[in-house]
Amino acid sequence: MDADVIIIGAGLAGLQAARRLQDSGLSVIVLEASDAVGGRVRTDRVDGFLLDRGFQLLNPAYPAVREWIDIEALRLQHFGVGALIRNGESLTRLAHPLRHPQYLPEALRSGYLQPREVFALLKWLAPTLIRETASSRAQQDMTLASSLDSAGVTGPLRTSVIDTFLSGVLADASGTTSANFVRLLLRSFAFGVPGLPEQGMQALPELMAAELVHKPQTQIRVTSVAETTVGVEVGTDTGFLRAQMAIVAAGPPEAAELTETAEPKMNGLSTWWFATDHSPLKEKFLVLDASGPAGKAAGPVVHAAVVSEVAPSYAPAGKHLVEATTLLSATGNNPDEASVRRDLERMYATSVNDWELIARHELPHTLPAQPPPLNQHRSQRINDRVFIAGDHLDTASINGALLSGDRAARSVVEALSHRN
Ligand SMILES: Cc1cc2nc3c(=O)[nH]c(=O)nc-3n(C[C@H](O)[C@H](O)[C@H](O)COP(=O)(O)OP(=O)(O)OC[C@H]3O[C@@H](n4cnc5c(N)ncnc54)[C@H](O)[C@@H]3O)c2cc1C
Incomplete structure (x- = not known):
């Protein structure tokens, strides 16, 4: 042997x-x-940039990570827990109220947080927030879309924030993912502050x-x-x-x-990595677009982030790194660079003509469907x-x-x- x-x-x-x-x-x-x-x-080093093979985050609140990974050794650089929502001229911070209480008034004024919908969401998530194992009661599971619909999470928070955010996390916008799985994911976002290791994922x-x-x-x-x-x-x-x-x-x-x-069945996405000399936004949040009809994203980008604002180690001195994530469609009808640039221009309210596309990771096997x-x-x-x-x-x-x-x-x- x-x-x-x-x-x-x-x-x-x-x-x-x-x-x-x-x-x-x-x-x-x-x-x-x-x-x-x-x-x-995996992470590639390209001209002083750290490019993960597909933008992803490490959540230290994952039970297995807490138990088996020496998280200190990775020197995580943390994202903000929340997102920036772009709608036309406005850019709203919707953030974890306990971790970023300073943004709560802004969120309350924004119109995204309607009391009835927020209450419905909290009720939907509460059992899993209280006890992780609440989500393993498989007999109560159903698709995410039907579960949120029947819980009454059907307002602007759902259409402009939750659906877009989750489609990037799940590499799937169909709403057919297990609601219990999503509850577990959201639990880890509620209890952890995701980040990027200093030397890349x-x-x-x-x-x-x-x-x-x-x-x-x-x-x-x-x-x-x-x-x-x-x-x-x-x-x-x-x-x-x-x-x-x-x-x-x-x-x-x-x-x-x-x-x-x-x-x-596997779901796929693409990460587009851009280098720029100037940071378009000094914020540590993902940006979601809500400028389209009914407050949905107007184009193919499901989220973008100035990664180097969160993780300075990901860009060489004097440069910045921006990621944009789009979904891969089963039909092969995927967005082109021009449409991604149009979205970024709107989301960051700046010209992106001089941003250099340094890599595009097309990953048809990102995540198994759940x-x-x-x-x-x-x-x-x-x-x-x-x-x-x-x-x-x-x-x-x-x-x-x-x-x-x-x-x-x-x-x-x-x-x-x-x-x-
Ligand atoms: C773009 C992207 C974003 C993601 N974002 C997140 C995120 O934010 N949070 C999160 O929790 N998860 C995320 N994930 C998912 C996470 O990365 C995976 O769930 C996890 O890494 C899967 O690990 P695995 O060991 O099961 O499989 P894999 O990582 O696929 O490992 C399989 C290994 O087997 C090797 N192999 C295959 N065939 C052979 C062979 N014949 N002989 C020898 N070796 C072989 C492969 O080369 C590979 O190294 C993301 C994944 C991607 C791609």
């Missing part, structure tokens, strides 16, 4: 599984097809990998995983490896292919020797990937303890 356990994929799920197995005294080989660890959490998986005695082997693509009479045989593009057990943590589509299970009912305890066992892990088996998030990796590893430890 080459090791007790072989893990396929060095994304967050695979790395957490490896850490848990190592802590349990097992020998582990991690095989990664790409040139570095991280999976969907990839610092998170690198921190996890640094704890492994045997570092993940990169640029090795696994092509098959087969149960044998004595263990598993893992085929790679450089030969075969053998172990007692395997965990396939290769991301939803690849894991499905390797384990011959159903491929989950339809109701929310089920965080899906089986991760493929057969007696092979387990599967990833965000598609828990919640579509960093938290879900970590939890799923940990659960797969604990199942392996238990299965091995029965055998030995």
